[in-house]
Amino acid sequence: MADNESLQADDKHDRKATTNGVDGGVRRRSAGKLHDPNVTFEEYYYYSQLSRAHPSEAPDASSTAAPNRLSKYVPFLSGTVAVENSAIRDEKDLDGSLGDETWHEVSQEEYVQASRALRTATWGAVFYLITTDILGPYSTAWAFSQMGYGPAAALYFIFACFAAYGGFLLWRMFLQLDSDRYPLRSFGDIAYRVAGKVARHTMNVFQSVQLLFNVGIIIIQNGQGLSQISKGSVCFIVLCFVWAIAGAIIGQIRTLQRLGWLAHFAIWINVLTLIITTAVIFHSDPNYEAALANNDAPKGPKVTTAGPPAGVAFDGQVVGLMQAVYSYGGAMLFVEFMAEMKRPYDFWKGMVAAQTFIFACYMIFGFLIYSQQGQFAINPNYQGVSPYAWQTAVNSLALVTALIAALLYGNIGIKVLYSNVLMDMLGFPSLAQTSGKLLWVAIVPIYWAIAFVVAAAIPSVSNLSGLIAAACILQFSYTFPPFLMLCHNAQRDAIQEGEGFEVSTGRTIRHDRGMARWMRGLRKNAALNAFNLFFFLGSLVTAVLGIYSAVVSLINAYAETAVSGFSCTNPVGA
DSSP states (O other), rough: OOHHHHHHHHHHHHTTEEEEEETTOOEEOOOOOOOOOOHHHHHHHHHHHHHHGGGGGGGSOOOOOOGGGGOOOOOOTTTTHHHHHHHHHHHHHHEEEOHHHHHHHHHHHHHHOOOOTTTOOOOHHHHHHHHHHHOOGGGGGHOOOOOOOOHHHHHHHHHHHHHHHHHHHHHHHHHHHHHHOOOOOOOHHHHHHHOHHHHHHHHHHHHHHHHHHHHHHHHHHHHHHHHTTTTSSSSSSHHHHHHHHHHHHTTTTTOTTTOOHHHHHHHHHHHHOOOOOOHHHHOBBBBHHHHHHOOOOOOSSOOOOOSTTTOOOOOHHHHHHHHHHHHTTTGGGGHHHHHTOOOOOHHHHHHHHHHHHHHHHHHHHHHHHHHGGGGGGGSSSGGOOOOOHEEEEEEHHHHHHHHHHHHHHHHHHHHHHIIIIIIHHHHHOOTTHHHHHHHHHHHHHHHHHHHHHHHSSSSSHHHHHHHHIIIIIIIIIIHHHHHHHHHHHHHTTTTTTTTTTTTTTTEEOSSSHHHHHHHHHHHHHHHHHHHHHHHHHHHHHHHEEEEEHHHHHHHHHHHHSSOOOOOOHHHHHH
16 A cells, blocks of 8 residues: 555656656657657556556455446447447547646546546456357367367367467556556557557558458358358359448448447347257258358268368368467457456456357367268358258348448448558548548448458358468467567566656666667566467467468369359359
C-alpha cells in the first residue's frame, strides 16, 4: 500500500511536468497521444505498474461486475466485436489523441475512474468470448483424414499447448505495458511499444489480410451450400458472385451495435448444426459425390488409419496440420479481450479453460466423424451429409450464421484496414468526416470484390484456409508472441540501478544504448529467452512449410480434381 501511495504521489507531481527526455535530453510530451514516439518503454512500464497496483486489481477485489459491453456481442465469431469497439473508439478520435484539455485538466483519480468504467468483463466472460471466437470443429474430421488418428490427435494437442503459451506471453506483456494513462487496444499496440512503428504496421497489414481471406472463405462455403441446395442447377461462381453482392450491400452498415441479439442467435444455430451433422452422419452413408469432387476419393470401403494415410502426400498432410493452426486462430483478438477486463490478471484463467474445452470439442467431433466417414470426410463437415433433406437443412442453417459472420468480418475488416492502414499510412480522412463516410461507401464494394476474386480463384476451403492459416493465423498465435516477448524482455531486463522513468522530472534515464544494452537484457533470463527464440524460429519454419504445402496442394488440386478457378463446377459436387 505504501508503494502504491508513493506511486500516486509521484504521479500527481508528474501531472505538473511538461517535458520528458532520454539521456538528459528534453522533449515536449504529446498530450495523451496513443502512439507517441517520444514515450519510452520505461514510461509505459512505470504507468503499467501504477495501474496494476490499483485496489480494483487486488486479488481480493470483488469478482462480480456489471454486465459488460462485450456480453452484448457474443456471436459465433464474437471476438470480432472487440475489434468493433476499438474501431468505434478510433472513429471518434482516430488521431489517437486524448486532447490537451483532457490531459491537463482531468485529475488522475477521475482519469482512472473513467478508464476503468469501461473495464467490466470477468474471466468467465473471457472464457465465453475465446470459446465462441476460436471454436470451429467443421474442419477437424477432414484434418484427421489427412493425418490419421495418432498424428492428428498429437498435433492438435501440441498446437493447443503452444497456442496457450502464445496467449500467456501476450498476457504477460499486457500486464507490463497497459495502463490507465496508456491503455492497450490491439495486438498492434503491443508491437508498437516493444518494437516500434514498423512492427505495428506489419501486424495491422497481416490482420487486414487475414480478415479479407476469412471473408473469401465465407463466400466459398456459402457458394458451395447454395449449389448443393439448388442441386447444381445454378453456376457455382454465379452463386459466389451473388453472395459477394449481398455482402457489399449489407456491408454499408457502419455500426454493429444493434446486432447483439442476432449474433447470440448464431451461436445456437451452430450448435444445432453440429448436433444434426453428427447424428445424420451416424445413420447414413458418406457423401461420395462431394468426397470425389473435394478429396478425389472414389466410392469404396471406408478407411481409417492410426498413422498417416498411404494415399495422402506430404503436402496434403501439412495442409491438414494447418487446419489445426486455423482451428486455434484467435490470438489476434486477445488484447482486445484483456482491454475489456476489470482484472486483466485473471485472463489466464479464461484462456486455459477455453483452450481445454476447445481441444476436447475438436477431439470428440474429429474422432466421431472420421470414424464414420474415413477418407470421405470433407471440409466443412456438414456439407458431407448425404441425405438431401438433411443436407439442405444444415446448409440453410449455415447460411444464416454465415450471413452474420460475413457482416461482422467484412465490417471489421474494412475498419481495421481503413483505420490502421489507409489513415495511418496513407493519410485518409477520418470516418467521422463526410469525406470519410463517402470513401466508406466506395471501399465496401471494392473490399468485397477483392474477397470474391480470392474465393473464385481459390475455390477450395481446405487449401485456402490452410494458406491463410500458414500466412497469417500462425503468425498471431505462434510467431509474433515470442518475438515481441524477446523485444520486451531485452528492454525491461536491461534497466539497471539508477535507470528508468523519473516521474518527478518526466525524464527517462539510460546509461547506455544500442545492441550491448539489448544483449544485457536478454542474458538476464537466458534460458527462457532461448526457448522463446526457438519457438519463434520454429514457428517461422512451420509457416514457410505451410505456405509451400498449401500452394503445392492447390496446384495438384487444379491438375487432378474438379477444382478450378472461376468455374461453374461446385468443388463439393452438386
